Amino acid sequence: MALEQYLAAKPEDIGVDSEKLKAVFARAKRDVDDGTLKSAQVAVARRGRLAGVRTFGTVQHEGRGEEVPATNDTLYAIFSCTKAIVGAATWALCEEGLLDIGERVAEIIPEFGTNGKEGITAEQVMLHIAGFPYAPFSPLDWDDRERRLQRFASWRLNWEPGTRFEYHATSAHWVLAEIIERRTGMDFRRYVRERILEPAGVDELYLGLPAELNGRVADVRHLAPPTPPPGGWGEVTPEAILAFNRPEVRAVGVPGGGGIGGAAQLALFYQALVNGGEGPSGKRILKPETIEWATQVRTREYHRVPILDYPVNRALTVVVAGDDGNMHLRGFGRTCSPRAFGHGGAGGQIGWCDPETGISVGYCTEGFLDEIQQGRRITAISSLAAQCAL
Template identity: 40%
Template structure:
């Protein structure tokens, strides 16, 4: 089913037009009178777009690097395999990828990988090793467990998505980027959605990154923040959990497609959204631990304020979407329905083998008063030492693909 990209009147699908207008005007201010060079936002409900706007130095066709928003698309690929009977979440990963088994990882299950309880949150796989499948498989074998699988909920950085990509290839015979294109993007008509954009096609089609919080021209942006993806070669390498690109409209319609396109079986979507565990994320606050400010986790909200505690995470078979509350309206339709606002603010990769201090900065739409940006955070404290240098994949600044707070990015792609 090809999705309709035409924008319809919000009232026709139950969206309050006045609240929608407030939302759009508020976001536009961040470009016209704020730090963002551009912003793109889309709102959809009931399978239809009710708004798609682009402001600033961008066009409606401009694609943004989705960063961790892409994890939900990775999860959708898994849901599709589940619905087609090609994957069971109770399977052991090593039974699918034998190269993964060494160092005590034989018992890790697909479900544990999906729910961030697999035990190797900081397992490294950097550029340029990620380019070669044989080197990726060798890295899987070298990874070591930080704790017993299933015993701790801790955001896994890039490791989980790399495994999922390989599982998809083993079960379908298609490389992950090809699977996303041929089995999801093309059938749905999501032409902007792409993983691994070649270097020669990035300029003019993908919004580049720009630091928005420098205090002087001499101040260098933090290369351990989002800047590893500012290198066109790294973006082209197609790291699954961060390197997807798309327009806001295609992201919004992708989420609608999960329930309205017929491409996913309803029972697979129900299985993917079923609550698996309720727990506080392990780790320090700056790495997404349990004492962070308010945020949302998937469709379930976290309520809390600094110093007042926080509700535990409700975890499902999807990549966690974390959002803090802002002054923007987050409910654009009647009570009892899910909010359609999705404006993620992100923390991005850096070396995960040692703790790094948080830095203040602007990422996407807002600043957190008195602190750095809070968004998708997939990290936590290490409990095991880094692997010896002779095993390769020791975390190096030039190759790191793990996470820490962002300094700032060019624009914001919001999808609702």
């Protein structure tokens, strides 16, 4: 994708304030200038076009250890920002009459219906209230469908489905990937690309990275001593994060966290969702009513984030900002509308849009820091981006 074709001549042409956009870029650049991060990439979009994209700092590629300048063509592991993209593909299934979220998963995937999982619905899986957040799944089994089905059969519940929320870092979206394949007869990666990404005009956002593109991907690195994952993120270990530097792992396209792309691609993906389903390419990926339906909060007040204890506010595979004073904890900063929705990623990747203003934002970095620094950065950049509309 040539970013230039989607770049506005000037931000004001698409109703974005140039000075406020500069503040977004300055905040992203600050972390690189002061040595907090090695690189950062950020983009803001509106009305189907990019107001601007900037990349700062240096990256390493393919384990070589050599520092090279990061550019707007640099690709990053977007981790759980991937969930919204695969989620949009499941919305498309629903729009086409191929899936009802009330269906029991075991009726679609018989192998799944064991060990108390018989009654779990597709909706519960999409909301992370299905009860199997720590279901084991070795990376060696990821791209072997027979082993995938064997794993589904062996999984046991951690708690009764529907009774609580706990983040299913990868397990839930492997189930969604299998549902896509059962209902379409297509490899889930191909379906996501052909049904969502290409029509949306973001063909350089990859679920399953082609081998020849590894030289453009920034190697993930820990810039502070890695700490154990917080409650509900048990699979997101330091070792699991670094595994995404391996070409064979990037090639799998892990549906819950293996996407590869950039800040501009994330911002443009969300433009398709915030503009009634019409992507920057002019093609429609979803009906407006499908997006409206899919982004309504479905979790209950008692579905709360472990440890921090605030309502999770989840729609179908995405998070909604909400009006309860906790939007900054959900990754949206403090200034967007309650209707804003999206999904962040490990390490502080940002991807969301706001239906009230039409603003969308993407942010990527390859550097992992502690949760406090990461949270402050997300809040600052999201807050600044949300205020860019004229």
